Ligand SMILES: [Zn+2]
Ligand SMILES: [Zn+2]
């Protein structure tokens with residue numbers, strides 16, 4: 001497993017430092033750069049980068065595969081928990097089983113990363129194919145559970161990012177990180193501890209903050225608005241006025257206007273297909289038609305996505321912000 005941190009021989013007790021540092025390395029190695037973290041995509045990205053076979057299965061998937069009813073699977077496979085990571089030494093495959101009906105949804109997201117943690121932290125092996133009580137001593141079980149929770153907390157709500165945003169209350173953390181109330185309460189405590197021990201802040205500040213640079217700045221985002229959190233705070237920039245092609249504009253060898261012929265904007269990026277201020281195509285012939293929003297993060301003054309031509313919304317910290325707050 002390519003982790004910068006190597007665990008010394010497993011000591012007794014919870015290895016806080018190892019779990020925390022592994023999570024911070026993970027953020028950098030696998031480019032965790034946005035909140036709320038897309039946990040399913042994260043598992044795929046990690047599996048692909050490390051060339052491991054990790055499958056996420058819901059109880060429903062498993063029930064369909066095995067023809068065993070839901071309740072029996074919940075009772076006898078995941079032991080009434082929200083999820084379980086299982087290693088199969090014969091096929092060298094990891095499975096993350098989740099109860100997709102656990103409520104609230106934030107809990108499922110936590111479970112996915114918690115189970116991933118058991119894989120990333122090297123808890124599973126030929127002799128310990130899952131972290132369940134009857135395979136381990138009680139201390140060993142509790143230590144590994146604790147480490148997996150530390151890892152999940154740092155990935156889903158990185159302390160330094162939350163601190164930087166100034167989201168110190170549980171409710172704000174819940175909103176920005178997409179966690180359950182219980183998880184947000186525990187993160188609120190972790191952040192409070194950090195504020196009281198500023199020495200710890202320094203190192204990670206320098207490594208983690210740059211990863212989240214786009215997330216921390218005022219930007220625009222090309223997205224369907226109902227895919228973002230906080231729907232009541234949607235704001236867009238006012239589009240520039242189009243004045244029917246009154247400007248004489250040079251055309252590049254690629255058949256592209258050197259500046260927008262409709263609103264005169266000459267601050268479009270070299271790779272832009274559309275004018276970010278008025279949304280016109282920058283190509284002289286074969287104007288491209290905007291399709292569904294492409295997800296691109298754009299400059300904060302944009303009214304349109306310069307890649308796909310859709311309207312964009314103002315964003316910061318993964319939220320859609322009101323004009324007054326910018
Ligand atoms: Zn666990
Ligand atoms: Zn324009």
Ligand SMILES: [Zn+2]
Nearest residue numbers: 222294305308
């Ligand atoms: Zn776009």
